[in-house]
Amino acid sequence: MGCRTIVTFLALTLASGATAAAIPATLPPSRAKQNVTVIPSFNVSDFTASAIVLSHRDFYRFDVIFCKDHPPVHCEALGTTLSEELGSIPQTRCGDSSEVSFKWTRYQDGTSDLLIMREVVAAFTGEDRVITDEAVYTVPSNDTPRLGPGKLQHMVYAGPENFSVPALRFEVCRDETDD
Template sequence: MILSGIMAIAGLVTSAVAGVVTSNIKVPPPNPIPVVIQGIPNFSVSKFEAQGVVLSDRNYISFHLTPYPGATPTHCFAIGTTAAHMLTTIPQTWCTPINTTDPSSSSTPSTPTASSDPTSNSRVWFSWTMGEDVDPTAPTASGIFGMAQTTGAYIKVVRQVDERTRDEAVRHVPAWYLGRQGEGMLEHQVFSGPSNFSLLALRFTGEEH
Protein backbone atom coordinates (compact mmCIF):
# COMPACT_ATOMS: atom_id res chain seq x y z
CA MET A 1 0.00 0.00 0.00
CA ILE A 2 2.73 2.45 1.01
CA LEU A 3 4.78 1.61 -2.08
CA SER A 4 1.83 2.02 -4.42
CA GLY A 5 1.00 5.35 -2.79
CA ILE A 6 4.55 6.61 -3.29
CA MET A 7 4.48 5.53 -6.94
CA ALA A 8 1.19 7.34 -7.50
CA ILE A 9 2.54 10.56 -5.96
CA ALA A 10 5.72 10.30 -8.05
CA GLY A 11 3.61 9.91 -11.17
CA LEU A 12 1.59 13.01 -10.36
CA VAL A 13 4.74 15.06 -9.70
CA THR A 14 6.32 13.92 -12.97
CA SER A 15 3.16 14.76 -14.88
CA ALA A 16 2.96 18.21 -13.32
CA VAL A 17 6.62 19.00 -14.09
CA ALA A 18 6.22 17.81 -17.66
CA GLY A 19 3.17 20.03 -18.04
CA VAL A 20 5.07 23.08 -16.81
CA VAL A 21 8.06 22.41 -19.08
CA THR A 22 5.86 21.84 -22.12
CA SER A 23 3.89 25.02 -21.50
CA ASN A 24 7.13 27.03 -21.43
CA ILE A 25 8.39 25.71 -24.76
CA LYS A 26 8.20 28.34 -27.48
CA VAL A 27 7.59 26.82 -30.89
CA PRO A 28 9.16 29.01 -33.58
CA PRO A 29 6.85 30.03 -36.41
CA PRO A 30 7.45 28.40 -39.81
CA ASN A 31 9.78 30.16 -42.20
CA PRO A 32 7.97 32.52 -44.55
CA ILE A 33 7.38 31.02 -47.97
CA PRO A 34 9.38 32.76 -50.72
CA VAL A 35 7.16 34.98 -52.81
CA VAL A 36 7.66 35.84 -56.45
CA ILE A 37 7.42 39.61 -56.53
CA GLN A 38 8.06 40.22 -60.21
CA GLY A 39 9.28 38.89 -63.50
CA ILE A 40 12.65 40.18 -64.68
CA PRO A 41 14.69 39.95 -67.89
CA ASN A 42 16.07 36.49 -68.62
CA PHE A 43 19.62 35.67 -67.58
CA SER A 44 21.88 35.40 -70.63
CA VAL A 45 24.38 32.51 -70.70
CA SER A 46 27.26 32.35 -73.17
CA LYS A 47 30.34 30.16 -73.75
CA PHE A 48 28.81 27.32 -71.73
CA GLU A 49 31.05 24.26 -71.34
CA ALA A 50 30.78 21.19 -69.11
CA GLN A 51 32.81 18.01 -69.38
CA GLY A 52 34.99 15.42 -67.75
CA VAL A 53 38.67 16.02 -68.49
CA VAL A 54 40.39 13.28 -70.51
CA LEU A 55 43.09 11.33 -68.62
CA SER A 56 42.25 13.20 -65.43
CA ASP A 57 40.10 12.84 -62.32
CA ARG A 58 38.62 16.29 -62.85
CA ASN A 59 35.51 17.70 -64.49
CA TYR A 60 34.48 21.32 -64.87
CA ILE A 61 31.62 23.73 -65.55
CA SER A 62 32.35 27.10 -67.17
CA PHE A 63 30.17 29.85 -68.61
CA HIS A 64 29.66 33.60 -68.77
CA LEU A 65 26.49 35.07 -67.33
CA THR A 66 24.86 38.45 -67.92
CA PRO A 67 22.06 38.81 -65.33
CA TYR A 68 20.30 41.68 -67.10
CA PRO A 69 20.87 43.89 -70.18
CA GLY A 70 23.80 46.23 -69.63
CA ALA A 71 25.16 44.34 -66.60
CA THR A 72 28.82 43.44 -66.27
CA PRO A 73 29.20 39.78 -67.29
CA THR A 74 30.45 37.30 -64.71
CA HIS A 75 32.54 34.19 -65.23
CA CYS A 76 31.10 31.14 -63.48
CA PHE A 77 33.60 28.31 -63.14
CA ALA A 78 34.02 25.29 -60.90
CA ILE A 79 36.05 22.08 -60.86
CA GLY A 80 34.78 18.76 -59.52
CA THR A 81 36.39 15.38 -58.87
CA THR A 82 35.33 12.32 -60.83
CA ALA A 83 36.45 8.70 -60.89
CA ALA A 84 35.22 7.91 -64.39
CA HIS A 85 35.62 11.10 -66.46
CA MET A 86 31.98 11.93 -65.71
CA LEU A 87 30.33 15.20 -64.74
CA THR A 88 29.56 15.50 -61.04
CA THR A 89 27.38 17.68 -58.83
CA ILE A 90 28.94 21.09 -58.11
CA PRO A 91 27.77 22.89 -54.94
CA GLN A 92 27.18 26.64 -54.63
CA THR A 93 30.09 28.49 -56.24
CA TRP A 94 30.54 32.25 -56.52
CA CYS A 95 31.06 33.77 -59.96
CA THR A 96 33.63 36.48 -60.69
CA PRO A 97 32.93 39.74 -62.58
CA ILE A 98 34.76 40.02 -65.89
CA ASN A 99 36.81 43.16 -66.46
CA THR A 100 35.52 44.11 -69.90
CA THR A 101 37.71 47.23 -70.14
CA ASP A 102 41.09 45.51 -69.61
CA PRO A 103 41.83 42.82 -72.22
CA SER A 104 44.80 41.60 -70.19
CA SER A 105 42.72 40.94 -67.08
CA SER A 106 41.96 37.37 -66.06
CA SER A 107 38.40 36.20 -65.56
CA THR A 108 39.47 33.19 -63.53
CA PRO A 109 37.43 33.14 -60.30
CA SER A 110 39.27 33.79 -57.06
CA THR A 111 38.39 33.35 -53.43
CA PRO A 112 36.36 36.38 -52.23
CA THR A 113 38.23 38.69 -49.86
CA ALA A 114 37.01 41.05 -47.17
CA SER A 115 36.81 43.81 -49.76
CA SER A 116 34.67 41.64 -52.04
CA ASP A 117 32.32 40.03 -49.56
CA PRO A 118 30.30 37.37 -51.43
CA THR A 119 27.25 38.14 -49.31
CA SER A 120 27.14 41.74 -50.52
CA ASN A 121 24.63 43.07 -53.02
CA SER A 122 24.50 41.94 -56.63
CA ARG A 123 26.70 38.88 -56.25
CA VAL A 124 26.08 35.86 -58.46
CA TRP A 125 26.51 32.19 -57.64
CA PHE A 126 25.61 28.96 -59.39
CA SER A 127 25.28 25.26 -58.71
CA TRP A 128 25.13 22.18 -60.94
CA THR A 129 23.18 19.16 -59.71
CA MET A 130 23.29 15.81 -61.49
CA GLY A 131 19.90 14.14 -61.79
CA GLU A 132 21.14 11.06 -59.95
CA ASP A 133 21.69 13.28 -56.89
CA VAL A 134 18.19 14.79 -56.97
CA ASP A 135 15.76 13.80 -54.23
CA PRO A 136 12.27 13.97 -55.79
CA THR A 137 10.72 13.94 -52.30
CA ALA A 138 12.66 16.97 -51.03
CA PRO A 139 10.97 20.36 -50.57
CA THR A 140 13.06 21.68 -53.48
CA ALA A 141 11.32 19.21 -55.82
CA SER A 142 8.19 21.34 -55.97
CA GLY A 143 7.50 24.96 -56.76
CA ILE A 144 8.20 27.20 -59.71
CA PHE A 145 11.81 26.09 -60.00
CA GLY A 146 11.36 22.62 -58.53
CA MET A 147 14.04 20.00 -59.12
CA ALA A 148 12.32 16.62 -59.37
CA GLN A 149 13.78 14.82 -62.39
CA THR A 150 16.42 12.19 -61.65
CA THR A 151 18.01 12.23 -65.11
CA GLY A 152 20.17 14.82 -66.83
CA ALA A 153 21.22 17.73 -64.61
CA TYR A 154 20.03 21.05 -63.21
CA ILE A 155 21.81 24.36 -63.45
CA LYS A 156 20.80 26.97 -60.89
CA VAL A 157 21.92 30.61 -61.00
CA VAL A 158 21.17 33.16 -58.28
CA ARG A 159 21.91 36.88 -58.15
CA GLN A 160 21.71 38.02 -54.54
CA VAL A 161 20.21 41.51 -54.60
CA ASP A 162 20.09 41.92 -50.81
CA GLU A 163 19.63 39.77 -47.71
CA ARG A 164 16.04 38.86 -48.57
CA THR A 165 15.75 39.50 -52.29
CA ARG A 166 17.30 37.44 -55.04
CA ASP A 167 16.95 36.88 -58.77
CA GLU A 168 16.88 33.18 -59.51
CA ALA A 169 16.84 30.81 -62.47
CA VAL A 170 16.79 27.01 -62.64
CA ARG A 171 16.93 24.94 -65.82
CA HIS A 172 16.90 21.20 -66.42
CA VAL A 173 19.54 19.91 -68.84
CA PRO A 174 18.23 16.81 -70.67
CA ALA A 175 20.25 13.61 -70.44
CA TRP A 176 20.76 13.52 -74.22
CA TYR A 177 22.95 16.62 -73.90
CA LEU A 178 25.27 14.77 -71.50
CA GLY A 179 26.58 11.90 -73.60
CA ARG A 180 30.02 10.32 -73.80
CA GLN A 181 32.65 11.00 -76.42
CA GLY A 182 35.88 9.18 -77.29
CA GLU A 183 36.86 5.56 -76.79
CA GLY A 184 38.86 3.64 -74.23
CA MET A 185 41.06 5.89 -72.10
CA LEU A 186 39.80 8.92 -74.02
CA GLU A 187 36.12 8.35 -73.23
CA HIS A 188 34.59 11.17 -71.20
CA GLN A 189 31.24 12.87 -70.59
CA VAL A 190 30.62 16.12 -72.48
CA PHE A 191 27.79 18.65 -72.60
CA SER A 192 26.76 18.81 -76.26
CA GLY A 193 23.92 21.33 -76.04
CA PRO A 194 23.99 24.98 -77.15
CA SER A 195 26.77 27.13 -75.71
CA ASN A 196 24.60 30.26 -75.70
CA PHE A 197 21.10 30.29 -74.21
CA SER A 198 18.82 32.21 -71.87
CA LEU A 199 17.46 31.27 -68.46
CA LEU A 200 13.99 32.26 -67.30
CA ALA A 201 14.59 34.36 -64.17
CA LEU A 202 12.25 35.57 -61.44
CA ARG A 203 12.72 37.84 -58.44
CA PHE A 204 11.96 36.32 -55.05
CA THR A 205 11.69 37.74 -51.57
CA GLY A 206 11.67 35.75 -48.33
CA GLU A 207 13.67 32.84 -46.95
CA GLU A 208 15.72 30.52 -49.12
CA HIS A 209 13.69 27.66 -50.57
Protein backbone atom coordinates in the same frame (compact mmCIF):
# COMPACT_ATOMS: atom_id res chain seq x y z
CA MET B 1 1.73 46.05 -50.66
CA GLY B 2 4.58 45.67 -48.16
CA CYS B 3 6.07 42.35 -47.21
CA ARG B 4 4.78 42.53 -43.63
CA THR B 5 1.33 43.44 -44.93
CA ILE B 6 1.25 40.30 -47.07
CA VAL B 7 2.30 38.14 -44.13
CA THR B 8 -0.37 39.72 -41.90
CA PHE B 9 -3.03 39.24 -44.61
CA LEU B 10 -2.00 35.60 -45.06
CA ALA B 11 -2.12 34.96 -41.30
CA LEU B 12 -5.58 36.54 -40.98
CA THR B 13 -6.84 34.59 -43.99
CA LEU B 14 -5.52 31.31 -42.58
CA ALA B 15 -7.04 32.07 -39.16
CA SER B 16 -10.45 32.68 -40.73
CA GLY B 17 -10.30 29.40 -42.66
CA ALA B 18 -11.44 31.19 -45.82
CA THR B 19 -8.81 29.61 -48.03
CA ALA B 20 -8.36 26.23 -46.37
CA ALA B 21 -8.69 24.44 -49.71
CA ALA B 22 -6.13 26.67 -51.46
CA ILE B 23 -3.37 26.79 -48.83
CA PRO B 24 -1.96 23.78 -46.96
CA ALA B 25 -2.87 23.61 -43.27
CA THR B 26 0.80 23.48 -42.26
CA LEU B 27 2.55 26.15 -44.31
CA PRO B 28 6.27 26.35 -43.43
CA PRO B 29 7.07 29.73 -41.82
CA SER B 30 9.73 30.58 -44.43
CA ARG B 31 7.26 30.01 -47.28
CA ALA B 32 4.49 31.96 -45.54
CA LYS B 33 6.67 35.06 -45.68
CA GLN B 34 7.99 34.67 -49.24
CA ASN B 35 6.98 36.60 -52.36
CA VAL B 36 7.90 35.30 -55.82
CA THR B 37 8.06 37.53 -58.90
CA VAL B 38 8.97 36.78 -62.53
CA ILE B 39 11.94 38.90 -63.66
CA PRO B 40 13.80 39.17 -67.00
CA SER B 41 15.66 36.04 -68.10
CA PHE B 42 19.35 35.48 -67.35
CA ASN B 43 21.40 35.21 -70.56
CA VAL B 44 24.13 32.58 -70.50
CA SER B 45 26.91 32.64 -73.10
CA ASP B 46 29.90 30.45 -73.96
CA PHE B 47 28.71 27.61 -71.71
CA THR B 48 31.08 24.65 -71.72
CA ALA B 49 31.46 21.66 -69.42
CA SER B 50 33.50 18.51 -69.72
CA ALA B 51 35.14 15.75 -67.75
CA ILE B 52 38.90 15.92 -68.33
CA VAL B 53 40.20 12.63 -69.76
CA LEU B 54 42.18 10.46 -67.31
CA SER B 55 42.31 13.19 -64.66
CA HIS B 56 39.23 12.51 -62.49
CA ARG B 57 38.36 16.20 -62.88
CA ASP B 58 35.50 18.05 -64.54
CA PHE B 59 35.05 21.73 -65.31
CA TYR B 60 32.20 24.16 -65.93
CA ARG B 61 32.66 27.59 -67.54
CA PHE B 62 30.25 30.30 -68.72
CA ASP B 63 29.34 33.98 -68.64
CA VAL B 64 25.99 35.28 -67.45
CA ILE B 65 24.38 38.62 -68.24
CA PHE B 66 21.58 39.88 -66.02
CA CYS B 67 21.03 43.19 -67.80
CA LYS B 68 22.18 44.23 -71.28
CA ASP B 69 23.67 47.44 -69.87
CA HIS B 70 26.02 45.58 -67.51
CA PRO B 71 29.11 43.49 -68.27
CA PRO B 72 28.86 39.70 -68.06
CA VAL B 73 29.83 37.86 -64.88
CA HIS B 74 32.27 34.98 -65.47
CA CYS B 75 31.55 31.70 -63.68
CA GLU B 76 33.71 28.60 -63.53
CA ALA B 77 34.37 25.61 -61.32
CA LEU B 78 36.66 22.60 -61.26
CA GLY B 79 35.28 19.45 -59.66
CA THR B 80 36.32 15.90 -58.94
CA THR B 81 34.77 12.89 -60.65
CA LEU B 82 35.91 9.28 -60.42
CA SER B 83 33.83 8.14 -63.38
CA GLU B 84 34.82 10.73 -66.03
CA GLU B 85 31.30 12.21 -65.77
CA LEU B 86 29.95 15.68 -65.18
CA GLY B 87 29.30 15.37 -61.46
CA SER B 88 27.45 17.72 -59.14
CA ILE B 89 29.17 20.97 -58.16
CA PRO B 90 28.22 22.70 -54.89
CA GLN B 91 27.22 26.36 -54.84
CA THR B 92 30.24 28.25 -56.17
CA ARG B 93 30.83 32.01 -56.28
CA CYS B 94 31.41 33.53 -59.72
CA GLY B 95 34.48 35.62 -60.52
CA ASP B 96 35.00 38.68 -58.38
CA SER B 97 31.30 38.87 -57.60
CA SER B 98 30.17 38.06 -54.10
CA GLU B 99 26.54 38.31 -55.24
CA VAL B 100 26.51 35.74 -58.07
CA SER B 101 26.93 31.98 -57.71
CA PHE B 102 25.96 28.77 -59.48
CA LYS B 103 25.38 25.13 -58.71
CA TRP B 104 25.31 22.09 -61.03
CA THR B 105 23.24 19.12 -59.87
CA ARG B 106 23.39 15.81 -61.71
CA TYR B 107 20.53 13.36 -61.17
CA GLN B 108 20.45 9.56 -61.43
CA ASP B 109 18.27 9.72 -64.56
CA GLY B 110 21.10 11.54 -66.39
CA THR B 111 19.51 14.99 -66.39
CA SER B 112 21.21 17.94 -64.73
CA ASP B 113 20.19 21.35 -63.42
CA LEU B 114 22.26 24.51 -63.68
CA LEU B 115 21.09 26.86 -60.93
CA ILE B 116 22.27 30.47 -61.21
CA MET B 117 21.70 32.72 -58.19
CA ARG B 118 22.12 36.44 -57.63
CA GLU B 119 21.80 38.00 -54.20
CA VAL B 120 20.16 41.40 -54.50
CA VAL B 121 21.38 43.86 -51.90
CA ALA B 122 18.63 46.28 -50.96
CA ALA B 123 17.86 48.39 -47.91
CA PHE B 124 14.26 49.24 -47.12
CA THR B 125 13.27 51.66 -44.42
CA GLY B 126 11.49 49.87 -41.59
CA GLU B 127 11.57 46.43 -43.23
CA ASP B 128 14.17 43.66 -43.32
CA ARG B 129 14.17 41.59 -46.52
CA VAL B 130 16.37 39.02 -48.18
CA ILE B 131 16.04 39.10 -51.97
CA THR B 132 17.49 36.45 -54.28
CA ASP B 133 17.13 36.08 -58.05
CA GLU B 134 17.30 32.50 -59.33
CA ALA B 135 17.19 30.74 -62.69
CA VAL B 136 17.30 26.99 -63.34
CA TYR B 137 18.32 25.54 -66.70
CA THR B 138 17.51 21.83 -67.01
CA VAL B 139 19.93 19.86 -69.18
CA PRO B 140 18.46 16.69 -70.74
CA SER B 141 20.59 13.56 -70.57
CA ASN B 142 21.14 13.53 -74.36
CA ASP B 143 23.00 16.88 -74.00
CA THR B 144 25.71 15.18 -71.89
CA PRO B 145 26.99 12.29 -74.02
CA ARG B 146 30.13 10.24 -73.41
CA LEU B 147 32.78 10.73 -76.09
CA GLY B 148 36.05 8.97 -76.88
CA PRO B 149 37.10 5.34 -77.22
CA GLY B 150 37.58 2.88 -74.33
CA LYS B 151 39.42 4.33 -71.35
CA LEU B 152 39.40 7.75 -73.00
CA GLN B 153 35.62 7.99 -72.72
CA HIS B 154 34.49 11.09 -70.87
CA MET B 155 31.27 13.06 -70.53
CA VAL B 156 30.87 16.45 -72.21
CA TYR B 157 28.14 19.05 -72.43
CA ALA B 158 26.90 19.07 -76.04
CA GLY B 159 23.89 21.38 -75.69
CA PRO B 160 23.63 25.02 -76.78
CA GLU B 161 26.47 27.34 -75.76
CA ASN B 162 24.21 30.38 -75.54
CA PHE B 163 20.76 30.34 -73.96
CA SER B 164 18.29 32.38 -71.92
CA VAL B 165 16.94 31.06 -68.64
CA PRO B 166 13.64 32.30 -67.17
CA ALA B 167 14.30 33.82 -63.74
CA LEU B 168 12.38 34.42 -60.54
CA ARG B 169 12.90 36.85 -57.67
CA PHE B 170 12.37 35.43 -54.17
CA GLU B 171 11.72 38.01 -51.47
CA VAL B 172 11.67 36.77 -47.89
CA CYS B 173 10.62 38.95 -44.98
CA ARG B 174 12.60 38.50 -41.82
CA ASP B 175 10.90 39.30 -38.57
CA GLU B 176 12.27 39.62 -35.08
CA THR B 177 11.88 35.87 -34.40
CA ASP B 178 14.24 34.92 -37.28
CA ASP B 179 17.33 36.42 -35.62
